[in-house]
Amino acid sequence: xxxxxxxxxxxxxxxxxxxxxxxxxxxxxxxxxxxxxxxxxxxxxxxxxxxxxxxxxxxxxxxxxxxxxxxxxxxxxxxxxxxxxxxxxxxxxxxxxxxxxxxxxxxxxxxxxxxxxxxxxxxxxxxxxxxxxxxxxxxxxxxxxxxxxxxxxxxxxxxxxxxxxxxxxxxxxxxxxxxxxxxxxxxxxxxxxxxxxxxxxxxxxxxxxxxxxxxxxxxxxxxxxxxxxxxxxxxxxxxxxxxxxxxxxxxxxxxxxxxxxxxxxxxxxxxxxxxxxxxxxxxxxxxxxxxxxxxxxxxxxxxxxxxxxxxxxxxxxxxxxxxxxxxxxxxxxxxxxxxxxxxxxxxxxxxxxxxxxxxxxxxxxxx
Numbered sequence: 511x512x513x514x515x516x517x518x519x520x521x522x523x524x525x526x527x528x529x530x531x532x533x534x535x536x537x538x539x540x541x542x543x544x545x546x547x548x549x550x551x552x553x554x555x556x557x558x559x560x561x562x563x564x565x566x567x568x569x570x571x572x573x574x575x576x577x578x579x580x581x582x583x584x585x586x587x588x589x590x591x592x593x594x595x596x597x598x599x600x601x602x603x604x605x606x607x608x609x610x611x612x613x614x615x616x617x618x619x620x621x622x623x624x625x626x627x628x629x630x631x632x633x634x635x636x637x638x639x640x641x642x643x644x645x646x647x648x649x650x651x652x653x654x655x656x657x658x659x660x661x662x663x664x665x666x667x668x669x670x671x672x673x674x675x676x677x678x679x680x681x682x683x684x685x686x687x688x689x690x691x692x693x694x695x696x697x698x699x700x701x702x703x704x705x706x707x708x709x710x711x712x713x714x715x716x717x718x719x720x721x722x723x724x725x726x727x728x729x730x731x732x733x734x735x736x737x738x739x740x741x742x743x744x745x746x747x748x749x750x751x752x753x754x755x756x757x758x759x760x761x762x763x764x765x766x767x768x769x770x771x772x773x774x775x776x777x778x779x780x781x782x783x784x785x786x787x788x789x790x791x792x793x794x795x796x797x798x799x800x801x802x803x804x805x806x807x808x809x810x811x812x813x814x815x816x817x818x819x820x821x822x823x824x825x826x827x828x829x830x831x832x833x834x835x836x837x838x839x840x841x842x843x844x845x846x847x848x849x850x851x852x853x854x855x856x857x858x859x860x861x862x863x864x865x866x867x868x869x870x871x872x873x874x875x876x877x
Contacts, residue, residue, distance in 0.1 A: 529577025645710020
């Protein structure tokens with residue numbers, strides 16, 4: 511029961527925090543563009559109370575404790591002076607882009623923190639992180655922390671190269687040279703094509719400390735990588751690079767289960783080292799909760815940039831003709847399209863969450 515409550519709390523903070531920061535990005539951009547904001551709400555209506563008023567904005571506390579919202583003046587009516595819809599198109603674009611960009615910036619910060627804590631892989635070094643029982647690697651004498659120097663005479667400088675070399679020579683004896691405590695050891699093993707992991711090892715690189723600039727750069731790179739992969743999910747699905755099961759969206763129940771796994775995994779890897787048997791290797795602490803929060807922020811930011819009416823991307827799409835052709839789509843038509851699309855998105859969310867109940871997604875975090 512306690513674990514379920516903790517998981518629910520973490521889920522609410524992660525999801526609510528992502529939504530709140532998204533809306534806060536819109537708020538900051540609107541103020542920057544001199545667009546009046548009538549209300550900034552903590553949580554979703556109905557309103558519980560007004561916290562304070564600041565520079566014409568009412569800050570409210572609402573009963574549904576999940577995220578927040580921003581209500582710019584004249585959001586959908588260009589006849590309202592000093593409102594969002596009445597602002598020049600470039601100013602509207604700044605406000606619309608700011609929400610998703612805040613989510614992506616959040617992911618950059620989280621990934622940078624993770625890299626700062628864990629370090630960066632040492633270039634050109636491939637180590638054995640795990641040896642599976644009853645595997646060709648175990649039978650041939652591989653040990654954890656062996657450094658892989660060469661495979662069939664080819665020098666190994668990356669994990670990808672090592673995997674490719676092993677997979678191209680399955681079912682045949684392979685000569686490995688490893689560094690074990692400063693001494694070179696020759697091992698012969700036969701990877702088996704019948705196994706999911708032909709050799710039966712996990713490969714990785716030792717980590718070195720990262721300075722703040724390196725951590726920030728790595729955070730930007732990881733966020734970019736995640737954002738591109740998320741944005742291209744529809745294309746990957748159509749081209750059959752991923753299966754429908756891999757592209758399946760998950761609802762609140764799926765997210766609850768995912769965070770539950772993350773909390774358990776992070777907790778297990780942070781057990782006191784004194785409880786481990788003498789001589790046993792202690793696991794590297796994981797940060798799955800923070801990693802999932804970062805992926806959630808990326809997903810929210812990218813999804814809102816899809817050119818779908820009612821989303822930020824759809825509203826950006828409506829602003830483009832005004833910039834390119836100097837002609838604006840009638841705002842009443844735009845409001846009707848956005849309203850219908852919003853109802854359809856609500857329906858889609860209900861379908862996804864119902865699907866989660868009927869057929870829960872089977873998501874297992876990698877080891």
